Amino acid sequence: xxxxxxxxxxxxxxxxxxxxxxxxxxxxxxxxxxxxxxxxxxxxxxxxxxxxxxxxxxxxxxxxxxxxxxxxxxxxxxxxxxxxxxxxxxxxxxxxxxxxxxxxxxxxxxxxxxxxxxxxxxxxxxxxxxxxxxxxxxxxxxxxxxxxxxxxxxxxxxxxxxxxxxxxxxxxxxxxxxxxxxxxxxxxxxxxxxxxxxxxxxxxxxxxxxxxxxxxxxxxxxxxxxxxxxxxxxxxxxxxxxxxxxxxxxxxxxxxxxxxxxxxxxxxxxxxxxxxxxxxxxxxxxxxxxxxxxxxxxxxxxxxxxxxxxxxx
Amino acid sequence: xxxxxxxxxxxxxxxxxxxxxxxxxxxxxxxxxxxxxxxxxxxxxxxxxxxxxxxxxxxxxxxxxxxxxxxxxxxxxxxxxxxxxxxxxxxxxxxxxxxxxxxxxxxxxxxxxxxxxxxxxxxxxxxxxxxxxxxxxxxxxxxxxxxxxxxxxxxxxxxxxxxxxxxxxxxxxxxxxxxxxxxxxxxxxxxxxxxxxxxxxxxxxxxxxxxxxxxxxxxxxxxxxxxxxxxxxxxxxxxxxxxxxxxxxxxxxxxxxxxxxxxxxxxxxxxxxxxxxxxxxxxxxxxxxxxxxxxxxxxxxxxxxxxxxxxxx
Numbered sequence: 084x085x086x087x088x089x090x091x092x093x094x095x096x097x098x099x100x101x102x103x104x105x106x107x108x109x110x111x112x113x114x115x116x117x118x119x120x121x122x123x124x125x126x127x128x129x130x131x132x133x134x135x136x137x138x139x140x141x142x143x144x145x146x147x148x149x150x151x152x153x154x155x156x157x158x159x160x161x162x163x164x165x166x167x168x169x170x171x172x173x174x175x176x177x178x179x180x181x182x183x184x185x186x187x188x189x190x191x192x193x194x195x196x197x198x199x200x201x202x203x204x205x206x207x208x209x210x211x212x213x214x215x216x217x218x219x220x221x222x223x224x225x226x227x228x229x230x231x232x233x234x235x236x237x238x239x240x241x242x243x244x245x246x247x248x249x250x251x252x253x254x255x256x257x258x259x260x261x262x263x264x265x266x267x268x269x270x271x272x273x274x275x276x277x278x279x280x281x282x283x284x285x286x287x288x289x290x291x292x293x294x295x296x297x298x299x300x301x302x303x304x305x306x307x308x309x310x311x312x313x314x315x316x317x318x319x320x321x322x323x324x325x326x327x328x329x330x331x332x333x334x335x336x337x338x339x340x341x342x343x344x345x346x347x348x349x350x351x352x353x354x355x356x357x358x359x360x361x362x363x364x365x366x367x368x369x370x371x372x373x374x375x376x377x378x379x380x381x382x383x384x385x386x387x388x389x390x391x392x393x394x395x396x
Numbered sequence: 397x398x399x400x401x402x403x404x405x406x407x408x409x410x411x412x413x414x415x416x417x418x419x420x421x422x423x424x425x426x427x428x429x430x431x432x433x434x435x436x437x438x439x440x441x442x443x444x445x446x447x448x449x450x451x452x453x454x455x456x457x458x459x460x461x462x463x464x465x466x467x468x469x470x471x472x473x474x475x476x477x478x479x480x481x482x483x484x485x486x487x488x489x490x491x492x493x494x495x496x497x498x499x500x501x502x503x504x505x506x507x508x509x510x511x512x513x514x515x516x517x518x519x520x521x522x523x524x525x526x527x528x529x530x531x532x533x534x535x536x537x538x539x540x541x542x543x544x545x546x547x548x549x550x551x552x553x554x555x556x557x558x559x560x561x562x563x564x565x566x567x568x569x570x571x572x573x574x575x576x577x578x579x580x581x582x583x584x585x586x587x588x589x590x591x592x593x594x595x596x597x598x599x600x601x602x603x604x605x606x607x608x609x610x611x612x613x614x615x616x617x618x619x620x621x622x623x624x625x626x627x628x629x630x631x632x633x634x635x636x637x638x639x640x641x642x643x644x645x646x647x648x649x650x651x652x653x654x655x656x657x658x659x660x661x662x663x664x665x666x667x668x669x670x671x672x673x674x675x676x677x678x679x680x681x682x683x684x685x686x687x688x689x690x691x692x693x694x695x696x697x698x699x700x701x702x703x704x705x706x707x708x709x
Contacts, residue, residue, distance in 0.1 A: 127501035159470050163494030167519045169501075177490040180497075181476030188440035188482075206480045 085395035086112070086272030093118045093284020094133050095150040095320055096312050097277035098140035099377045101211075103387030104275070105141055106380075110210035114267040118279070119196065119215045120223035120252055120287030121234040125173050126164060128183035129190055132235065133284065134200055134215055135182055142207035150320065152176045172240045197261045214267065216288045219258035223287055224251045225326075234283060243322035247329045250282050255290040268297045273394035276309035278375060280323040281342045282330075289346065298346050307347045308390050309368075310375055311336040314353040319376065337362045344368070349393055351375055351386075398708035399425070399585030406431045406597020407446050408463040408633055409625050410590035411453035412690045414524075416700030417588070418454055419693075423523030427580040431592070432509065432528045433536035433565055433600030434547040438486050439477060441496035442503055445548065446597065447513055447528055448495055455520035463633065465489045485553045510574045527580065529601045532571035536600055537564045538639075547596060556635035560642045563595050568603040581610045586707035589622035591688060593636040594655045595643075602659065611659050620660045621703050622681075623688055624649040627666040632689065650675045657681070662706055664688055664699075 088108060090101050092115055101115050118133045132151065139145035139153055146154045156176025165171045175183070182203060189199045195218040204213045223234040227245035237243060268274070279285050289295060298307065316334045318324045324334050332338040336352045340363045343350065350368040352359060353375050360370035371393065377383045401421060403414050405428055414428050431446045445464065452458035452466055459467045469489025478484045488496070495516060502512045508531040517526045536547040540558035550556060581587070592598050602608060611620065629647045631637045637647050645651040649665045653676045656663065663681040665672060666688050673683040684706065690696045 126497045127504055128497070157470060157472050157490065159490035160473060160494045160497070163491040164498060167494065167498045167516055169494075169498055177470065177472035177493075178476040180490075180493065181473045181480065181482075184439045184441070184473070184493075185477060185480045185482055191440055203480055 085391045087267070087270050088113050088273045088275060088391070088394070089267050089271040090115045090275040090277055091279075091285055091288050092116070092133070092137055092277040093279030094121075094136050096377075097133070097279040097284065098137045098145070099383050100275070100277045100310060100386060100390075101137055102140050102380070103377070103383030103385070104390070105211050106384050107387050107391060108211070110212070114212045114214060114263075116214045116216055116261075116264050116267070116288060118284045118287050119217060120221050120255075120283070121238075122220070122222075123173075123233060123235045125175060125183070126169060127187070128180070129187045130173070130175070130183050130235075131186065131196070131200075131215065134213065135179070138182075138200070138204050138207065138209065138213055141204070141209045141211060141213070144207070153178045173235060174239075195261075197263050212263070212267070214261050214263045216261060216264060217258045217291055218261055219254065221255045221258045221287055221291070222253040223283055224253050225249070226251070238283075238322070243325065247326045250286065250326070250330070252287045252290045255287060256292065258291055260291045260294055265293065265297065268294075271303065272306060273391070274298060274303060274307045275390055275394075276307070276343060276347060278310040278312040278319065280312060280318070280321055280326075281339050282326060283321075283323070286342075295346065305348050306394055308349040308351065308393055309340075309343050309347040310351045310386070310390070311339050311353065311356070313339055313356075314376065315355060335359060337366070340366050340368050351390070398704045400580070400583050401426050401586045401588060401704070401707070402580050402584040403428045403588040403590055404592075404598055404601050405429070405446070405450055405590040406592030407434075407449050410446070410592040410597065411450045411458070412696050413588070413590045413623060413699060413703075414450055415453050415693070416690070416696030416698070417703070418524050419697050420700050420704060421524075423525070427525045427527060427576075429527045429529055429574075429577050429580070429601060431597045431600050432530060433534050433568075433596070434551075435533070435535075436486075436546060436548045438488060438496070439482060440500070441493070442500045443486070443488070443496050443548075444499065444509070444513075444528065447526065448492070451495075451513070451517050451520065451522065451526055454517070454522045454524060454526070457520070466491045486548060487552075508574075510576050525576070525580070527574050527576045529577060530571045530574055530604055532567065534568045534571045534600055534604070535566040536596055537566050538562070539564070551635070556638065560639050563599065563639070563643070565600045565603040568600060569605065571604055573604045573607055578606065578610060581607075584616065585619060586704070587611060587616060587620045588703055588707075589620070589656060589660060591623040591625040591632065593625060593631070593634055593639075594652050595639060596634075596636070599655075608659065618661050619707055621662040621664065621706055622653075622656050622660040623664045623699070623703070624652050624666065624669070626652055627689065628668060648672060650679070653679050653681050664703070
């Protein structure tokens with residue numbers, strides 16, 4: 084039997100696996116630590132895209148077609164903001180805006196992002212703890228020929244088009260991990276690296292001071308499991324493969340595994356990547372070949388179950 | 397021919413007459429100074445109910461049935477704010493929220509409320525200048541058995557039910573009138589007191605330092621025209637009559653005229669109030685009996701035309 088599980092998650096891929104885990108684990112056995120390197124201010128509001136993707140997913144409110152926002156949301160406020168000459172390249176639905184309004188107001192009143200996230204998710208009926216990686220600002224910035232672009236500008240406004248020559252996590256060296264992050268990590272029996280972009284989603288989490296050391300704790304050895312976000316040379320979603328190629332990395336699950344070297348024990352890859360198992364083993368990670376594509380909720384639960392089986396075995 | 401006109405306005409009644417005036421006067425001949433004593437923060441946003449009522453009216457966007465907000469607006473964000481446990485007694489539509497978001501962001505960036513109001517109204521295609529009475533905070537507060545209530549709490553949350561024993565304009569003694577207010581007043585050939593609540597809508601404007609003195613300028617004598625917001629013992633709209641009674645004032649156009657004594661020269665009253673003409677004349681105001689109810693746009697233009705005829709005569 085597995086004990087307490089901590090999942091490290093970014094956007095859509097992370098939310099999918101977290102949903103599967105949430106179906107198998109009660110609230111006190113699963114904590115989700117979420118990337119905030121994509122956070123940005125729009126129209127004076129604090130927007131946390133990855134936090135919200137996970138929160139809306141667990142609340143059963145997410146728009147699964149787009150991968151962001153709330154199902155059935157409307158865009159009246161955004162259209163009106165456009166009439167006032169505001170930039171509207173970042174899609175913000177009307178119900179989604181309420182999340183950012185409430186978050187921003189509570190932050191201005193002095194609450195930490197961790198406290199705000201806890202409050203918002205409880206009001207949506209979520210029983211599992213969602214924890215932003217840090218209460219301090221960290222900004223994922225991509226160096227491109229168009230200049231240094233914060234993540235959302237690169238990903239949404241520029242549609243991931245400009246070639247990337249470097250990725251930085253601005254502020255990560257001085258930001259402190261959320262106190263709850265360190266607490267749940269100290270109590271964890273199993274850590275799951277969700278199939279999120281290793282550089283843009285989990286990279287910021289791993290860049291925070293003390294996180295790599297905490298993950299290296301003796302108690303966790305053998306209990307750190309990652310899922311590849313790549314099958315063959317393609318990501319399930321998003322610009323992970325493109326950016327890995329531009330940064331001169333091997334565009335395959337091996338390239339991802341290399342980034343988790345020394346941090347993970349087990350690495351789940353797709354059956355069609357079975358040929359890479361030896362290379363992954365050479366990196367010191369135990370390869371496990373299994374179905375990692377999650378199209379249905381049954382897929383998500385099945386993958387989660389397999390992870391818990393490995394972790395509890 | 398009338399020259400430059402300044403209209404002093406509050407909410408719905410003011411917006412109606414301002415619409416009529418705007419149909420007759422080009423942008424450089426009409427400036428509207430609007431009450432901000434009702435302004436309040438909701439969900440961290442700066443909401444200016446009277447400014448918006450006039451702005452939406454002149455932009456052709458106002459909801460004429462409710463008297464507030466935008467026609468056809470939706471309330472998705474507000475419903476979601478309610479899910480997060482936020483107070484939702486103040487109705488904020490989705491498109492309306494965009495106004496408050498943009499205003500708040502521009503204010504936080506250092507613009508004055510006057511500058512913000514100018515920018516928002518220009519984007520909505522409004523050619524007449526809308527001027528908040530002040531860039532400094534002034535709060536209309538009503539003393540009731542339930543405690544001191546800011547205007548929106550009294551008017552919206554409490555539905556104007558509690559008896560009122562006093563009305564104060566908190567901050568009015570130190571607030572400065574908007575620089576544009578004083579400039580347009582210095583150039584005015586005609587000042588129109590719109591049929592707004594004398595205590596709750598025009599009272600805060602008149603309470604600002606220097607305003608009464610500027611209105612008393614020799615140049616303006618005979619050129620200050622007010623329209624009664626009451627017919628018989630009833631206001632067209634809102635709690636004006638109720639509050640006048642609770643404050644021990646005469647509930648009629650005479651009670652209103654008394655508040656404008658020394659500030660106005662001409663006072664327009666409804667034909668059914670013709671019997672009050674002598675009492676108004678005794679207060680030093682010239683009574684003019686005319687149709688002051690504005691149900692249609694034609695009514696609004698006709699009343700505006702009559703005012704301009706008096707002012708230009």
